[in-house]
Amino acid sequence: MSGDYAALDFDVSVEREEFRLDVCDQARPGEVLGVLGPNGAGKTTLLRALAGLQPLRRGRIELDGMVLTDVAAGIQIPPERRELGVVFQNYRLFPHLSLLDNVGFGLRSRGISRSESRLEAANWLRRLDLAEYSERRPGRLSGGQAQRVALARALACRPRALLLDEPLAALDARTRLSVRAELVRQLRAFPAPALLITHDPLEAMVLTDRLLVLESGRVVQTGTPAEIARRPATNYIARLVGLNLYRGRLERGAVRLAGGGALVAAAGHELASGANCLVAVRPSAITLHTERPAASSARNLWSGTVRGLEPLLDRIRVEVAGEPGALVDITAAAAAELQLSDGTPVWLSAKATDIDAYPEP
Amino acid sequence: MSGDYAALDFDVSVEREEFRLDVCDQARPGEVLGVLGPNGAGKTTLLRALAGLQPLRRGRIELDGMVLTDVAAGIQIPPERRELGVVFQNYRLFPHLSLLDNVGFGLRSRGISRSESRLEAANWLRRLDLAEYSERRPGRLSGGQAQRVALARALACRPRALLLDEPLAALDARTRLSVRAELVRQLRAFPAPALLITHDPLEAMVLTDRLLVLESGRVVQTGTPAEIARRPATNYIARLVGLNLYRGRLERGAVRLAGGGALVAAAGHELASGANCLVAVRPSAITLHTERPAASSARNLWSGTVRGLEPLLDRIRVEVAGEPGALVDITAAAAAELQLSDGTPVWLSAKATDIDAYPEP
Amino acid sequence: ATGAAGSTSAATAVTGTITVFAAASLTGTFTELGTQFQNAHPGTTVKFNFGGSSALAEQINSGAPGDVFASAAPKNMTTVTAKNGTSAQPVNFATNKLEVAVPPANPGKVSSLSDLAKSGVKVALCQAQVPCGAAALTVLQKNNLAVTPVTEEPDVKSVLTKVQLGEVDAGVVYVTDVKAAAAKVTGVEIPDAQNTISQYPIAPLTESKNATTAKAFVDFVTSAGGQAILHAAGFGKP
Amino acid sequence: MPLLALLIRAPWSALGSLLGQRTVVTALRLSVECASAATVISIVLGVPLAWVLARVRFPGLRLARAVITVPLVLPPVVGGVALLMAAGRNGVVGQHLDSWFGITLPFTTAGVVVAETFVSMPFLIVSVEGALRSSDLGLEEAAATLGAGRWTVFRRVTVPLVLPSIGAGAVLCWARALGEFGATITFAGNYPGTTQTMPLAIYNAFQTDPDAAIALSLVLLLVAVTLLVALRDNWLRAGSPT
Amino acid sequence: MPLLALLIRAPWSALGSLLGQRTVVTALRLSVECASAATVISIVLGVPLAWVLARVRFPGLRLARAVITVPLVLPPVVGGVALLMAAGRNGVVGQHLDSWFGITLPFTTAGVVVAETFVSMPFLIVSVEGALRSSDLGLEEAAATLGAGRWTVFRRVTVPLVLPSIGAGAVLCWARALGEFGATITFAGNYPGTTQTMPLAIYNAFQTDPDAAIALSLVLLLVAVTLLVALRDNWLRAGSPT
Numbered sequence A, B: 001m002s003g004d005y006a007a008l009d010f011d012v013s014v015e016r017e018e019f020r021l022d023v024c025d026q027a028r029p030g031e032v033l034g035v036l037g038p039n040g041a042g043k044t045t046l047l048r049a050l051a052g053l054q055p056l057r058r059g060r061i062e063l064d065g066m067v068l069t070d071v072a073a074g075i076q077i078p079p080e081r082r083e084l085g086v087v088f089q090n091y092r093l094f095p096h097l098s099l100l101d102n103v104g105f106g107l108r109s110r111g112i113s114r115s116e117s118r119l120e121a122a123n124w125l126r127r128l129d130l131a132e133y134s135e136r137r138p139g140r141l142s143g144g145q146a147q148r149v150a151l152a153r154a155l156a157c158r159p160r161a162l163l164l165d166e167p168l169a170a171l172d173a174r175t176r177l178s179v180r181a182e183l184v185r186q187l188r189a190f191p192a193p194a195l196l197i198t199h200d201p202l203e204a205m206v207l208t209d210r211l212l213v214l215e216s217g218r219v220v221q222t223g224t225p226a227e228i229a230r231r232p233a234t235n236y237i238a239r240l241v242g243l244n245l246y247r248g249r250l251e252r253g254a255v256r257l258a259g260g261g262a263l264v265a266a267a268g269h270e271l272a273s274g275a276n277c278l279v280a281v282r283p284s285a286i287t288l289h290t291e292r293p294a295a296s297s298a299r300n301l302w303s304g305t306v307r308g309l310e311p312l313l314d315r316i317r318v319e320v321a322g323e324p325g326a327l328v329d330i331t332a333a334a335a336a337e338l339q340l341s342d343g344t345p346v347w348l349s350a351k352a353t354d355i356d357a358y359p360e361p
Numbered sequence C: 001a002t003g004a005a006g007s008t009s010a011a012t013a014v015t016g017t018i019t020v021f022a023a024a025s026l027t028g029t030f031t032e033l034g035t036q037f038q039n040a041h042p043g044t045t046v047k048f049n050f051g052g053s054s055a056l057a058e059q060i061n062s063g064a065p066g067d068v069f070a071s072a073a074p075k076n077m078t079t080v081t082a083k084n085g086t087s088a089q090p091v092n093f094a095t096n097k098l099e100v101a102v103p104p105a106n107p108g109k110v111s112s113l114s115d116l117a118k119s120g121v122k123v124a125l126c127q128a129q130v131p132c133g134a135a136a137l138t139v140l141q142k143n144n145l146a147v148t149p150v151t152e153e154p155d156v157k158s159v160l161t162k163v164q165l166g167e168v169d170a171g172v173v174y175v176t177d178v179k180a181a182a183a184k185v186t187g188v189e190i191p192d193a194q195n196t197i198s199q200y201p202i203a204p205l206t207e208s209k210n211a212t213t214a215k216a217f218v219d220f221v222t223s224a225g226g227q228a229i230l231h232a233a234g235f236g237k238p
Numbered sequence D, E: 001m002p003l004l005a006l007l008i009r010a011p012w013s014a015l016g017s018l019l020g021q022r023t024v025v026t027a028l029r030l031s032v033e034c035a036s037a038a039t040v041i042s043i044v045l046g047v048p049l050a051w052v053l054a055r056v057r058f059p060g061l062r063l064a065r066a067v068i069t070v071p072l073v074l075p076p077v078v079g080g081v082a083l084l085m086a087a088g089r090n091g092v093v094g095q096h097l098d099s100w101f102g103i104t105l106p107f108t109t110a111g112v113v114v115a116e117t118f119v120s121m122p123f124l125i126v127s128v129e130g131a132l133r134s135s136d137l138g139l140e141e142a143a144a145t146l147g148a149g150r151w152t153v154f155r156r157v158t159v160p161l162v163l164p165s166i167g168a169g170a171v172l173c174w175a176r177a178l179g180e181f182g183a184t185i186t187f188a189g190n191y192p193g194t195t196q197t198m199p200l201a202i203y204n205a206f207q208t209d210p211d212a213a214i215a216l217s218l219v220l221l222l223v224a225v226t227l228l229v230a231l232r233d234n235w236l237r238a239g240s241p242t
């Protein structure tokens, strides 16, 4: 295939006791396909299936014109001959080998001489800023360093696709920021398809080109991270990206919500009257009032009761019960001024232009 | 003593190979004292010292008028007689016992009969919504469930103080939200002092009453979470809470920054001229322009070069090099309009009222 | 006869190394015999493979390389000759008879064979399957004694050890064993009329790679010099 | 492979009649009983000893550990003599046992158990110590913070966690005790019904009829393998995390 | 405690002269050499075997595991007979070894090593299998994704990770081989210089002078304990994560 890379196509079905996974998608060369989902959704199972570590019930995996798995045809290339780079969730560095030998492991396994492997491994360690630790064992590394070593180890073999399982999950909040930036650079430079598992929407936003949202083993939404953050298809995603999400039906210009109440959205062109739809509202797009506002340009106005206050870093998130209920973000100053507390009756208003109604996917 | 609770006073010094920890503080009854710090700061070491699991080099720990440790006097009450509730970072549930027996373990150890312990344990499991799993072993729990069991196990003994080591760290982003809410309720109801370790500022914000920031074994700042988020003392905290932080000296109404440049702050009353101070600026308080703005009410205006763009959930974070350099948050719409990319020359402006200068603590 | 044997063998050179399979009860005596033989025939080395007679017979029949077999009982020798393991007819080179061994303090107050049948006397015998056990049974039957031992040991030395350590009040062993143990045990003789005589046969092995020296050793054991050493150890004449 | 040879050359026809013999059945029962008793004693004494070796730091630890391994190296007969010197009628301890409590161990079934325990306990200790060393100290700490003293922690946390290793060690220990010959015959003697275990019976048979001895060995093997397959499997299943 | 008795009753005065004897020194050297050789062979054969037992799922696994444990149960003398039947001159395999390759094992130093290996290898296998069962499969998976085939994974990941257990197993194995008596005397005989190891020399000495036998046992013990203290300590240190 002379240096250029091809897509990773997969159509995978796994059955494990009470759990069943069904995913079919494609990661194109240079693309980072994100897999987002809650604990137990099957993210790791998908990665293991692609890596050849998990037998399939049914399905087919193809990379670069080469069939890796084809259950129907009885093909199952073993992991060691798939030429994939895998970064595991807890890195799985070899505790008994120096960093140099960890990174050189794949090259040695492919029959490259010891000296050449070490040279190449040293190059990768230098590239990832780890040269000074070459002779150290992984046991004494910080999380961020371990993550970089795992990445170097996977990349050193020049894999035909990269699979990463929550590469930042083991890091603390601050290290995560800098390692994320590093990972962005490495992934941009990586020419082959990559698959990145995460359960952090921000991480998905920054690191991936396209997202596949998995819940209980099924794909519930795909799209670019921005699309998904703007128009989530499920409550799980909506909570994750911090939006209020309602399910409803378009009736005479307004969306009648399944949970009670109605909202008017400006952008509803794609929707036919009577269609089922979803409505997303940013918590900061809702304004709170302690008295009914007399005249307001806001097309949506309804009442509710404060149920809880939660301080965030630079604002306060207010939980309001009503029709519909909503999370509302206000500044600390506004909260103090309004003297909100549990049980305070309030009015909520939102501009139609800040409300997005879209078809259920 | 008779049912009311007293403070946990500690003055702790630990030496371990190349690491040294020195902390002196107090957690009052009903107060949740947060300990925030990066990996390796010594947070777990502090908790272990309080629990009696880590020998001290020097120091004294007192709870409820009872000396738990006093190195000078040779007192070291063993862990099992301290009556503290500890929730470990990875929970450390007993894999061979059912949830009921895990939660009942402490009661049994204190000599309460098997049947009575089980009754009480069942109560706690019910209270934490785990009744249906009573007979299950911990191996088959989700992270959030395991966390609740660990909490129930610690609370069931009615401890005289509660120590929690990153109680939410092992959970995924979404579970963390709901478990956090639950934890808030439990901590509010807990009448004795509590100490909660975390490296997540948002968690600290929501869960704790007062914060102690630890870096490399030393306390670098204490205060309420809001104070610390608004006026961080170190770069570590500033990055964590997402502020631009500069070090400088007040000279003729403006702060001359150590890294170059100067900023005018409206609120600088507490500062004497010539005093060393810190300046904090929110990334969203800075405005970006591609041309020098003609007339602007903003008292701070300077030039720089775009060095990077990072999409966040609902905005874009722009890294700008200049004097001073800054992180600037703009909306996706603004980014598209300004056509920013790496290397674009820009102007930055900020209102003096959005800039906070305060003394170095 | 010895002189004649010596002169003929000189012609075909009695030299080199031989290995002698000897019953464990011969350990001390044969080591001494070996040294004497080497002195008498410079250039020869005698090595020993000591073990229970039955185990040695089993080894020989399994092909263990050796030149001479000295057994503590004709039965084990027969096992070997039956498989064509010996190159000449076995000859008896010594006899042994039983004796009662008691600890020096004699806690069981044993003064004759019949005392073994007293209740409360702890007796150790060899198990019936080994030569000394079979002999002991014969003797006890011969004298109409009903003895219930506390243990049936696998060999004579084990019986002797138990007597030495005072674990039992008496044990039935060979005369030679009592003699070898010197002051550590006291012997209570069994009169010849009540006793039984065990024969010790010896024969060169078919396997032998040094038949001349093997034969010379057998001859040496049956010679006057060899008999003197055996006699000193308490063995009787064949 | 040698086992295969044993099977091939076995006098199968003789097996049936042998098994009918009372002495054989008695010896077999005695063997199983004594080996089991030795195993139980080894567990009761050996597990705490292993804990001390694994958890307590004291000078002479290395030496203590080596001494524990010694009965492995000692030729069993010497082990038996050592036992006689210690617990025999005139032994260092034995004479007091005898005069004060009227207990004599040699030539009794109890003596067999003592000899087997002496030889086989090290196996249990070595297995359990290894497991304790690699077990999770964090859980013991957690138990301590919940108010459990050392003994409670040991009983309710430490031991249950290394149960699979105790099981494996007990199997080794039991197997070794079942095959024990030298120390038993030296210390406890060889009397049918009270101290003649299978290995001694096999040795006896060997003196006159090697074929019978082999047949008896096969019986012993069969019993051992059957029990091992049954037990180990249960233990392993209980212990494995899957 | 029995060891203490042994020490108390030992004829210390005789020790010096005994150690001077050529046969004793030869036997001691032979013992150490053969036990070491048996240990090396056990490692070479036993570690892969343990791997198969721990990792490969096949029918009869339970039986295979039980068979491996059998030499533990087998009275050593019977083990020796089984070996003779297999590898003796007329043995099932032995006759071919002899006629095709001209190799005879019984009654040679090689035979001692074979006998000791037969008896002591199970110890190594049991230790290593346990360690393999509890070792981290994740690392082996990681190695596979890096292009390492089964053999490379075994050699470069699996074995290094269980090295401490291999060490511990080797110590057990070596100790058992050093003390081996029954199988050795039956299969290899008792030839000074070629097959007379210390336990056999002790047996010989026992026939004429029990005191000397005890002194010799002490010599054996001393050597064993010294080596064990030295080696185990190194192994444990190498293996421990701290």
Ligand SMILES: Nc1ncnc2c1ncn2[C@@H]1O[C@H](COP(=O)(O)OP(=O)(O)OP(=O)(O)O)[C@@H](O)[C@H]1O
Pocket (backbone or CB within 6 Å): A016, A017, A019, A037, A038, A039, A040, A041, A042, A043, A044, A045, A046, A199, B172
């Ligand atoms: N070894 C196993 N045997 C049987 N079922 C398993 C096993 N491991 C995981 N599962 C089940 O498979 C499902 C998917 O697990 P998977 O590890 O793929 O989830 P995930 O999305 O990676 O979760 P996480 O975010 O916690 O890593 C879960 O329901 C889990 O219970």
Ligand SMILES: Nc1ncnc2c1ncn2[C@@H]1O[C@H](COP(=O)(O)OP(=O)(O)OP(=O)(O)O)[C@@H](O)[C@H]1O
Pocket (backbone or CB within 6 Å): A172, B016, B017, B019, B037, B038, B039, B040, B041, B042, B043, B044, B045, B046, B199
């Ligand atoms: N067992 C140990 N022996 C020696 N030093 C240790 C040990 N455990 C931790 N340390 C050192 O003590 C310091 C503090 O560790 P500690 O575990 O208290 O940090 P932490 O703040 O809890 O970090 P984290 O966020 O990673 O949990 C670190 O520098 C670490 O290297």
Ligand code: MOO
Pocket (backbone or CB within 6 Å): C023, C024, C025, C026, C051, C052, C053, C054, C072, C130, C131, C132, C155, C156
């Ligand atoms: O062969 Mo013996 O001399 O019975 O011990």
Ligand SMILES: [Mg+2]
Pocket (backbone or CB within 6 Å): A043, A044, A045, A089, A165
């Ligand atoms: Mg996963």
Ligand SMILES: [Mg+2]
Pocket (backbone or CB within 6 Å): B043, B044, B045, B089, B165
């Ligand atoms: Mg910590």
